[in-house]
Amino acid sequence: MKTHHALALTLLLALLAFGQAGCSASNPFTFPGGGGTNSKAGTIGLDFSLLPDAPPVKIEPDAEFQVIAKIENFGEIPTTGELCVEDTVDDIYGGIGKNCEIFSIASASQDKGKVVPRSEIISLPSEGSSFMYRGLDSQPTTISTSILYQYSTDFSQVICVKDPLKQTTTSCKTSESISSKVKAPLGISSIEKNVFRISDGQVKLSVKINLKKQVNGKLLLPGAVSGFNEEAVNKVFVNDVSFGPYSLECDTDGSTLEVLTERVLRCTGVINSEGVIAHPLRIKLDYTVEAVKTHTLFVESEDKQR
Incomplete structure:
Protein backbone atom coordinates (compact mmCIF):
# COMPACT_ATOMS: atom_id res chain seq x y z
CA MET A 1 0.00 0.00 0.00
CA ASP A 137 -3.30 -10.56 -15.13
CA SER A 138 -6.67 -10.62 -16.90
CA GLN A 139 -8.51 -11.99 -13.90
CA PRO A 140 -11.84 -11.15 -12.22
CA THR A 141 -12.17 -10.91 -8.47
CA THR A 142 -15.17 -10.53 -6.21
CA ILE A 143 -14.98 -7.89 -3.50
CA SER A 144 -17.33 -8.34 -0.55
CA THR A 145 -18.19 -5.34 1.59
CA SER A 146 -20.08 -6.03 4.80
CA ILE A 147 -21.58 -3.99 7.59
CA LEU A 148 -22.06 -5.37 11.09
CA TYR A 149 -23.87 -3.43 13.81
CA GLN A 150 -25.62 -3.97 17.14
CA TYR A 151 -29.29 -3.05 17.55
CA SER A 152 -32.23 -3.53 19.91
CA THR A 153 -35.97 -3.75 19.41
CA ASP A 154 -37.18 -1.84 22.46
CA PHE A 155 -40.93 -1.51 23.12
CA SER A 156 -42.57 0.04 26.18
CA GLN A 157 -46.23 0.93 26.61
CA VAL A 158 -48.50 1.10 29.65
CA ILE A 159 -51.21 -1.57 29.67
CA CYS A 160 -53.78 -2.55 32.27
CA VAL A 161 -54.67 -5.87 33.90
CA LYS A 162 -57.79 -6.85 35.89
CA ASP A 163 -59.69 -9.93 36.98
CA PRO A 164 -62.12 -10.71 34.11
CA LEU A 165 -64.86 -11.70 36.58
CA LYS A 166 -64.73 -8.54 38.67
CA GLN A 167 -66.52 -5.31 37.92
CA THR A 168 -64.38 -2.17 38.22
CA THR A 169 -65.10 1.52 37.89
CA THR A 170 -61.98 1.93 35.73
CA SER A 171 -62.27 0.56 32.20
CA CYS A 172 -59.75 -2.16 31.34
CA LYS A 173 -60.04 -4.66 28.52
CA THR A 174 -59.00 -8.20 29.32
CA SER A 175 -58.38 -8.95 25.64
CA GLU A 176 -57.01 -6.45 23.14
CA SER A 177 -54.59 -5.94 20.27
CA ILE A 178 -51.79 -3.45 20.88
CA SER A 179 -50.09 -1.70 17.99
CA SER A 180 -46.37 -0.94 17.94
CA LYS A 181 -44.65 2.11 16.47
CA VAL A 182 -41.15 0.78 17.10
CA LYS A 183 -39.01 0.91 13.95
CA ALA A 184 -36.18 -1.60 14.12
CA PRO A 185 -34.55 -4.28 11.93
CA LEU A 186 -36.67 -6.79 13.85
CA GLY A 187 -40.07 -5.14 14.04
CA ILE A 188 -43.09 -5.82 16.23
CA SER A 189 -46.15 -6.10 13.98
CA SER A 190 -48.64 -6.31 16.83
CA ILE A 191 -49.13 -7.57 20.38
CA GLU A 192 -52.18 -9.50 21.56
CA LYS A 193 -52.98 -9.24 25.27
CA ASN A 194 -55.22 -11.66 27.13
CA VAL A 195 -55.94 -11.89 30.86
CA PHE A 196 -57.32 -15.05 32.52
CA ARG A 197 -58.52 -15.57 36.09
CA ILE A 198 -56.50 -18.01 38.20
CA SER A 199 -58.00 -17.38 41.63
CA ASP A 200 -59.35 -14.55 43.71
CA GLY A 201 -56.60 -11.92 43.59
CA GLN A 202 -54.51 -13.63 40.90
CA VAL A 203 -54.67 -13.52 37.11
CA LYS A 204 -52.51 -14.81 34.27
CA LEU A 205 -51.29 -12.25 31.75
CA SER A 206 -50.61 -13.70 28.31
CA VAL A 207 -49.01 -11.72 25.49
CA LYS A 208 -48.53 -12.89 21.92
CA ILE A 209 -45.82 -10.82 20.23
CA ASN A 210 -45.79 -10.92 16.43
CA LEU A 211 -42.26 -10.27 15.12
CA LYS A 212 -41.16 -9.57 11.55
CA LYS A 213 -37.69 -9.01 10.10
CA GLN A 214 -37.63 -5.64 8.32
CA VAL A 215 -34.18 -5.64 6.69
CA ASN A 216 -32.16 -7.56 4.14
CA GLY A 217 -29.25 -9.44 5.62
CA LYS A 218 -28.89 -11.64 8.68
CA LEU A 219 -29.87 -11.33 12.31
CA LEU A 220 -27.41 -12.85 14.78
CA LEU A 221 -26.94 -13.03 18.51
CA PRO A 222 -25.20 -9.93 19.94
CA GLY A 223 -21.47 -9.86 19.20
CA ALA A 224 -21.61 -12.73 16.70
CA VAL A 225 -20.16 -12.86 13.16
CA SER A 226 -21.78 -15.29 10.71
CA GLY A 227 -18.52 -16.68 9.32
CA PHE A 228 -17.32 -17.65 12.80
CA ASN A 229 -20.55 -18.22 14.76
CA GLU A 230 -22.92 -20.13 12.48
CA GLU A 231 -24.91 -21.35 15.49
CA ALA A 232 -25.79 -17.71 16.25
CA VAL A 233 -27.29 -16.94 12.81
CA ASN A 234 -31.03 -16.16 12.63
CA LYS A 235 -31.22 -15.81 16.41
CA VAL A 236 -31.85 -12.92 18.80
CA PHE A 237 -31.40 -12.46 22.54
CA VAL A 238 -34.58 -11.91 24.55
CA ASN A 239 -33.29 -9.35 27.04
CA ASP A 240 -36.56 -8.49 28.78
CA VAL A 241 -40.29 -9.14 28.59
CA SER A 242 -41.98 -7.74 31.67
CA PHE A 243 -45.09 -6.09 33.05
CA GLY A 244 -43.81 -3.55 35.55
CA PRO A 245 -42.18 -5.56 38.38
CA TYR A 246 -43.39 -8.88 36.94
CA SER A 247 -41.05 -10.78 34.60
CA LEU A 248 -42.90 -12.86 32.01
CA GLU A 249 -41.83 -16.36 31.02
CA CYS A 250 -41.43 -16.84 27.26
CA ASP A 251 -41.32 -19.84 24.91
CA THR A 252 -37.63 -19.44 24.12
CA ASP A 253 -34.57 -21.67 24.16
CA GLY A 254 -33.08 -20.18 27.30
CA SER A 255 -33.02 -16.50 26.36
CA THR A 256 -32.51 -17.21 22.65
CA LEU A 257 -35.20 -16.93 19.99
CA GLU A 258 -34.81 -18.15 16.41
CA VAL A 259 -36.18 -15.74 13.80
CA LEU A 260 -36.03 -16.36 10.05
CA THR A 261 -38.51 -13.85 8.62
CA GLU A 262 -41.51 -13.90 10.98
CA ARG A 263 -41.96 -15.36 14.44
CA VAL A 264 -44.50 -15.35 17.25
CA LEU A 265 -43.12 -14.94 20.78
CA ARG A 266 -45.53 -16.04 23.52
CA CYS A 267 -45.01 -14.94 27.12
CA THR A 268 -47.04 -15.37 30.30
CA GLY A 269 -46.90 -14.38 33.94
CA VAL A 270 -48.96 -14.61 37.14
CA ILE A 271 -50.05 -11.18 38.37
CA ASN A 272 -51.45 -10.26 41.77
CA SER A 273 -54.55 -8.21 41.03
CA GLU A 274 -57.21 -6.93 43.44
CA GLY A 275 -58.50 -4.33 41.00
CA VAL A 276 -57.18 -2.63 37.89
CA ILE A 277 -53.40 -2.33 37.83
CA ALA A 278 -51.35 -0.61 35.14
CA HIS A 279 -47.66 -0.97 34.35
CA PRO A 280 -45.46 -0.61 31.27
CA LEU A 281 -45.26 -3.72 29.11
CA ARG A 282 -41.56 -3.86 28.22
CA ILE A 283 -40.14 -5.91 25.34
CA LYS A 284 -36.42 -5.71 24.60
CA LEU A 285 -34.69 -7.91 22.02
CA ASP A 286 -30.95 -7.55 21.30
CA TYR A 287 -29.15 -8.70 18.16
CA THR A 288 -26.50 -8.06 15.54
CA VAL A 289 -27.40 -7.13 11.96
CA GLU A 290 -25.07 -8.23 9.16
CA ALA A 291 -25.50 -7.10 5.54
CA VAL A 292 -23.18 -7.88 2.62
CA LYS A 293 -22.81 -6.37 -0.85
CA THR A 294 -20.56 -7.80 -3.57
CA HIS A 295 -18.71 -6.07 -6.40
CA THR A 296 -16.86 -7.63 -9.35
CA LEU A 297 -13.53 -6.06 -10.29
CA PHE A 298 -11.61 -7.14 -13.41
CA VAL A 299 -7.83 -6.79 -13.60
CA GLU A 300 -7.02 -6.12 -17.25
CA SER A 301 -4.30 -7.87 -19.25
CA GLU A 302 -0.84 -6.32 -19.27
CA ASP A 303 -0.70 -6.90 -23.05
CA LYS A 304 -3.76 -4.69 -23.46
CA GLN A 305 -1.94 -1.83 -21.77
CA ARG A 306 0.99 -1.90 -24.25
Whole structure:
Protein backbone atom coordinates (compact mmCIF):
# COMPACT_ATOMS: atom_id res chain seq x y z
CA MET A 1 0.00 0.00 0.00
CA LYS A 2 1.28 3.45 -0.83
CA THR A 3 0.10 6.97 -1.50
CA HIS A 4 -0.29 8.06 -5.09
CA HIS A 5 -1.33 11.47 -6.48
CA ALA A 6 -3.30 9.93 -9.36
CA LEU A 7 -5.25 7.76 -6.92
CA ALA A 8 -5.97 10.75 -4.70
CA LEU A 9 -7.27 12.73 -7.68
CA THR A 10 -9.47 9.84 -8.83
CA LEU A 11 -10.97 9.45 -5.38
CA LEU A 12 -11.56 13.18 -5.05
CA LEU A 13 -13.45 13.18 -8.36
CA ALA A 14 -15.47 10.18 -7.20
CA LEU A 15 -16.38 11.95 -3.97
CA LEU A 16 -17.41 15.07 -5.85
CA ALA A 17 -19.49 13.08 -8.31
CA PHE A 18 -21.18 11.15 -5.50
CA GLY A 19 -21.81 14.32 -3.58
CA GLN A 20 -23.33 16.08 -6.60
CA ALA A 21 -25.58 13.12 -7.32
CA GLY A 22 -26.59 13.13 -3.67
CA CYS A 23 -27.29 16.87 -3.57
CA SER A 24 -29.86 16.70 -6.34
CA ALA A 25 -33.48 17.22 -5.36
CA SER A 26 -34.10 13.48 -5.37
CA ASN A 27 -31.16 12.44 -3.21
CA PRO A 28 -29.45 15.16 -1.15
CA PHE A 29 -26.12 14.11 0.36
CA THR A 30 -23.99 15.37 3.18
CA PHE A 31 -20.53 14.42 4.33
CA PRO A 32 -19.64 12.89 7.72
CA GLY A 33 -21.73 14.15 10.59
CA GLY A 34 -24.33 15.71 8.32
CA GLY A 35 -27.85 14.72 7.40
CA GLY A 36 -29.77 14.40 4.19
CA THR A 37 -33.32 13.91 3.00
CA ASN A 38 -34.47 10.30 3.07
CA SER A 39 -34.78 9.18 -0.56
CA LYS A 40 -35.05 5.56 0.64
CA ALA A 41 -38.49 5.75 2.16
CA GLY A 42 -39.13 2.92 4.57
CA THR A 43 -35.46 2.10 5.17
CA ILE A 44 -34.90 0.86 8.71
CA GLY A 45 -31.66 0.70 10.68
CA LEU A 46 -28.45 1.23 8.72
CA ASP A 47 -27.82 1.12 4.99
CA PHE A 48 -24.64 1.56 2.97
CA SER A 49 -23.56 2.12 -0.61
CA LEU A 50 -20.21 2.24 -2.41
CA LEU A 51 -18.91 5.37 -4.12
CA PRO A 52 -18.55 5.28 -7.93
CA ASP A 53 -15.14 3.87 -8.99
CA ALA A 54 -14.24 3.03 -5.40
CA PRO A 55 -13.78 0.18 -6.09
CA PRO A 56 -13.67 0.45 -9.90
CA VAL A 57 -15.15 -2.09 -12.33
CA LYS A 58 -11.89 -2.49 -14.26
CA ILE A 59 -8.35 -1.79 -13.17
CA GLU A 60 -4.91 -1.85 -14.76
CA PRO A 61 -2.30 -4.25 -13.40
CA ASP A 62 -0.49 -2.86 -10.34
CA ALA A 63 -2.88 0.11 -10.13
CA GLU A 64 -3.95 1.41 -6.73
CA PHE A 65 -7.53 1.67 -5.51
CA GLN A 66 -9.67 2.11 -2.40
CA VAL A 67 -13.10 0.96 -1.26
CA ILE A 68 -15.16 3.91 -0.02
CA ALA A 69 -18.59 3.45 1.54
CA LYS A 70 -21.32 5.85 2.58
CA ILE A 71 -23.12 4.59 5.69
CA GLU A 72 -26.54 6.01 6.60
CA ASN A 73 -28.43 5.65 9.87
CA PHE A 74 -32.20 5.77 9.44
CA GLY A 75 -32.76 4.60 13.01
CA GLU A 76 -33.87 6.35 16.16
CA ILE A 77 -30.74 5.50 18.17
CA PRO A 78 -26.99 6.18 17.73
CA THR A 79 -25.34 3.05 16.38
CA THR A 80 -21.86 1.57 16.52
CA GLY A 81 -20.67 -1.01 14.02
CA GLU A 82 -17.92 -2.30 11.79
CA LEU A 83 -17.39 -2.03 8.03
CA CYS A 84 -15.25 -4.77 6.47
CA VAL A 85 -13.99 -5.54 2.98
CA GLU A 86 -12.20 -8.58 1.53
CA ASP A 87 -11.71 -10.26 -1.86
CA THR A 88 -11.50 -13.79 -3.29
CA VAL A 89 -7.91 -13.53 -4.56
CA ASP A 90 -5.01 -15.42 -2.97
CA ASP A 91 -2.88 -13.23 -0.70
CA ILE A 92 0.21 -13.81 -2.88
CA TYR A 93 -1.34 -11.37 -5.37
CA GLY A 94 -1.84 -8.66 -2.78
CA GLY A 95 -5.29 -7.17 -3.10
CA ILE A 96 -7.59 -7.12 -0.09
CA GLY A 97 -7.03 -9.26 2.95
CA LYS A 98 -9.86 -8.72 5.42
CA ASN A 99 -9.73 -5.02 6.29
CA CYS A 100 -12.15 -3.48 8.80
CA GLU A 101 -12.96 -0.11 10.32
CA ILE A 102 -15.07 0.63 13.41
CA PHE A 103 -17.63 3.41 13.07
CA SER A 104 -20.11 5.26 15.26
CA ILE A 105 -22.98 7.17 13.72
CA ALA A 106 -25.58 9.47 15.27
CA SER A 107 -29.31 8.76 15.12
CA ALA A 108 -31.54 10.08 12.36
CA SER A 109 -33.60 13.22 12.91
CA GLN A 110 -37.04 14.36 11.79
CA ASP A 111 -37.90 17.22 9.44
CA LYS A 112 -41.58 17.92 8.82
CA GLY A 113 -42.45 14.31 9.54
CA LYS A 114 -39.74 12.87 7.30
CA VAL A 115 -36.73 10.89 8.42
CA VAL A 116 -33.41 12.65 7.88
CA PRO A 117 -30.64 10.02 8.09
CA ARG A 118 -27.16 10.73 9.41
CA SER A 119 -24.30 9.69 7.17
CA GLU A 120 -20.61 8.86 7.39
CA ILE A 121 -17.97 8.20 4.74
CA ILE A 122 -15.45 5.44 5.46
CA SER A 123 -12.39 4.67 3.32
CA LEU A 124 -10.71 1.27 3.30
CA PRO A 125 -7.82 1.08 3.73
CA SER A 126 -7.43 4.29 5.71
CA GLU A 127 -6.83 7.58 3.89
CA GLY A 128 -3.33 7.82 2.45
CA SER A 129 -3.13 4.09 1.71
CA SER A 130 -4.44 1.87 -1.06
CA PHE A 131 -4.97 -1.70 -2.26
CA MET A 132 -3.09 -3.11 -5.25
CA TYR A 133 -2.94 -6.43 -7.12
CA ARG A 134 0.54 -7.66 -7.99
CA GLY A 135 1.10 -10.12 -10.82
CA LEU A 136 -2.61 -10.69 -11.40
CA ASP A 137 -3.30 -10.56 -15.13
CA SER A 138 -6.67 -10.62 -16.90
CA GLN A 139 -8.51 -11.99 -13.90
CA PRO A 140 -11.84 -11.15 -12.22
CA THR A 141 -12.17 -10.91 -8.47
CA THR A 142 -15.17 -10.53 -6.21
CA ILE A 143 -14.98 -7.89 -3.50
CA SER A 144 -17.33 -8.34 -0.55
CA THR A 145 -18.19 -5.34 1.59
CA SER A 146 -20.08 -6.03 4.80
CA ILE A 147 -21.58 -3.99 7.59
CA LEU A 148 -22.06 -5.37 11.09
CA TYR A 149 -23.87 -3.43 13.81
CA GLN A 150 -25.62 -3.97 17.14
CA TYR A 151 -29.29 -3.05 17.55
CA SER A 152 -32.23 -3.53 19.91
CA THR A 153 -35.97 -3.75 19.41
CA ASP A 154 -37.18 -1.84 22.46
CA PHE A 155 -40.93 -1.51 23.12
CA SER A 156 -42.57 0.04 26.18
CA GLN A 157 -46.23 0.93 26.61
CA VAL A 158 -48.50 1.10 29.65
CA ILE A 159 -51.21 -1.57 29.67
CA CYS A 160 -53.78 -2.55 32.27
CA VAL A 161 -54.67 -5.87 33.90
CA LYS A 162 -57.79 -6.85 35.89
CA ASP A 163 -59.69 -9.93 36.98
CA PRO A 164 -62.12 -10.71 34.11
CA LEU A 165 -64.86 -11.70 36.58
CA LYS A 166 -64.73 -8.54 38.67
CA GLN A 167 -66.52 -5.31 37.92
CA THR A 168 -64.38 -2.17 38.22
CA THR A 169 -65.10 1.52 37.89
CA THR A 170 -61.98 1.93 35.73
CA SER A 171 -62.27 0.56 32.20
CA CYS A 172 -59.75 -2.16 31.34
CA LYS A 173 -60.04 -4.66 28.52
CA THR A 174 -59.00 -8.20 29.32
CA SER A 175 -58.38 -8.95 25.64
CA GLU A 176 -57.01 -6.45 23.14
CA SER A 177 -54.59 -5.94 20.27
CA ILE A 178 -51.79 -3.45 20.88
CA SER A 179 -50.09 -1.70 17.99
CA SER A 180 -46.37 -0.94 17.94
CA LYS A 181 -44.65 2.11 16.47
CA VAL A 182 -41.15 0.78 17.10
CA LYS A 183 -39.01 0.91 13.95
CA ALA A 184 -36.18 -1.60 14.12
CA PRO A 185 -34.55 -4.28 11.93
CA LEU A 186 -36.67 -6.79 13.85
CA GLY A 187 -40.07 -5.14 14.04
CA ILE A 188 -43.09 -5.82 16.23
CA SER A 189 -46.15 -6.10 13.98
CA SER A 190 -48.64 -6.31 16.83
CA ILE A 191 -49.13 -7.57 20.38
CA GLU A 192 -52.18 -9.50 21.56
CA LYS A 193 -52.98 -9.24 25.27
CA ASN A 194 -55.22 -11.66 27.13
CA VAL A 195 -55.94 -11.89 30.86
CA PHE A 196 -57.32 -15.05 32.52
CA ARG A 197 -58.52 -15.57 36.09
CA ILE A 198 -56.50 -18.01 38.20
CA SER A 199 -58.00 -17.38 41.63
CA ASP A 200 -59.35 -14.55 43.71
CA GLY A 201 -56.60 -11.92 43.59
CA GLN A 202 -54.51 -13.63 40.90
CA VAL A 203 -54.67 -13.52 37.11
CA LYS A 204 -52.51 -14.81 34.27
CA LEU A 205 -51.29 -12.25 31.75
CA SER A 206 -50.61 -13.70 28.31
CA VAL A 207 -49.01 -11.72 25.49
CA LYS A 208 -48.53 -12.89 21.92
CA ILE A 209 -45.82 -10.82 20.23
CA ASN A 210 -45.79 -10.92 16.43
CA LEU A 211 -42.26 -10.27 15.12
CA LYS A 212 -41.16 -9.57 11.55
CA LYS A 213 -37.69 -9.01 10.10
CA GLN A 214 -37.63 -5.64 8.32
CA VAL A 215 -34.18 -5.64 6.69
CA ASN A 216 -32.16 -7.56 4.14
CA GLY A 217 -29.25 -9.44 5.62
CA LYS A 218 -28.89 -11.64 8.68
CA LEU A 219 -29.87 -11.33 12.31
CA LEU A 220 -27.41 -12.85 14.78
CA LEU A 221 -26.94 -13.03 18.51
CA PRO A 222 -25.20 -9.93 19.94
CA GLY A 223 -21.47 -9.86 19.20
CA ALA A 224 -21.61 -12.73 16.70
CA VAL A 225 -20.16 -12.86 13.16
CA SER A 226 -21.78 -15.29 10.71
CA GLY A 227 -18.52 -16.68 9.32
CA PHE A 228 -17.32 -17.65 12.80
CA ASN A 229 -20.55 -18.22 14.76
CA GLU A 230 -22.92 -20.13 12.48
CA GLU A 231 -24.91 -21.35 15.49
CA ALA A 232 -25.79 -17.71 16.25
CA VAL A 233 -27.29 -16.94 12.81
CA ASN A 234 -31.03 -16.16 12.63
CA LYS A 235 -31.22 -15.81 16.41
CA VAL A 236 -31.85 -12.92 18.80
CA PHE A 237 -31.40 -12.46 22.54
CA VAL A 238 -34.58 -11.91 24.55
CA ASN A 239 -33.29 -9.35 27.04
CA ASP A 240 -36.56 -8.49 28.78
CA VAL A 241 -40.29 -9.14 28.59
CA SER A 242 -41.98 -7.74 31.67
CA PHE A 243 -45.09 -6.09 33.05
CA GLY A 244 -43.81 -3.55 35.55
CA PRO A 245 -42.18 -5.56 38.38
CA TYR A 246 -43.39 -8.88 36.94
CA SER A 247 -41.05 -10.78 34.60
CA LEU A 248 -42.90 -12.86 32.01
CA GLU A 249 -41.83 -16.36 31.02
CA CYS A 250 -41.43 -16.84 27.26
CA ASP A 251 -41.32 -19.84 24.91
CA THR A 252 -37.63 -19.44 24.12
CA ASP A 253 -34.57 -21.67 24.16
CA GLY A 254 -33.08 -20.18 27.30
CA SER A 255 -33.02 -16.50 26.36
CA THR A 256 -32.51 -17.21 22.65
CA LEU A 257 -35.20 -16.93 19.99
CA GLU A 258 -34.81 -18.15 16.41
CA VAL A 259 -36.18 -15.74 13.80
CA LEU A 260 -36.03 -16.36 10.05
CA THR A 261 -38.51 -13.85 8.62
CA GLU A 262 -41.51 -13.90 10.98
CA ARG A 263 -41.96 -15.36 14.44
CA VAL A 264 -44.50 -15.35 17.25
CA LEU A 265 -43.12 -14.94 20.78
CA ARG A 266 -45.53 -16.04 23.52
CA CYS A 267 -45.01 -14.94 27.12
CA THR A 268 -47.04 -15.37 30.30
CA GLY A 269 -46.90 -14.38 33.94
CA VAL A 270 -48.96 -14.61 37.14
CA ILE A 271 -50.05 -11.18 38.37
CA ASN A 272 -51.45 -10.26 41.77
CA SER A 273 -54.55 -8.21 41.03
CA GLU A 274 -57.21 -6.93 43.44
CA GLY A 275 -58.50 -4.33 41.00
CA VAL A 276 -57.18 -2.63 37.89
CA ILE A 277 -53.40 -2.33 37.83
CA ALA A 278 -51.35 -0.61 35.14
CA HIS A 279 -47.66 -0.97 34.35
CA PRO A 280 -45.46 -0.61 31.27
CA LEU A 281 -45.26 -3.72 29.11
CA ARG A 282 -41.56 -3.86 28.22
CA ILE A 283 -40.14 -5.91 25.34
CA LYS A 284 -36.42 -5.71 24.60
CA LEU A 285 -34.69 -7.91 22.02
CA ASP A 286 -30.95 -7.55 21.30
CA TYR A 287 -29.15 -8.70 18.16
CA THR A 288 -26.50 -8.06 15.54
CA VAL A 289 -27.40 -7.13 11.96
CA GLU A 290 -25.07 -8.23 9.16
CA ALA A 291 -25.50 -7.10 5.54
CA VAL A 292 -23.18 -7.88 2.62
CA LYS A 293 -22.81 -6.37 -0.85
CA THR A 294 -20.56 -7.80 -3.57
CA HIS A 295 -18.71 -6.07 -6.40
CA THR A 296 -16.86 -7.63 -9.35
CA LEU A 297 -13.53 -6.06 -10.29
CA PHE A 298 -11.61 -7.14 -13.41
CA VAL A 299 -7.83 -6.79 -13.60
CA GLU A 300 -7.02 -6.12 -17.25
CA SER A 301 -4.30 -7.87 -19.25
CA GLU A 302 -0.84 -6.32 -19.27
CA ASP A 303 -0.70 -6.90 -23.05
CA LYS A 304 -3.76 -4.69 -23.46
CA GLN A 305 -1.94 -1.83 -21.77
CA ARG A 306 0.99 -1.90 -24.25
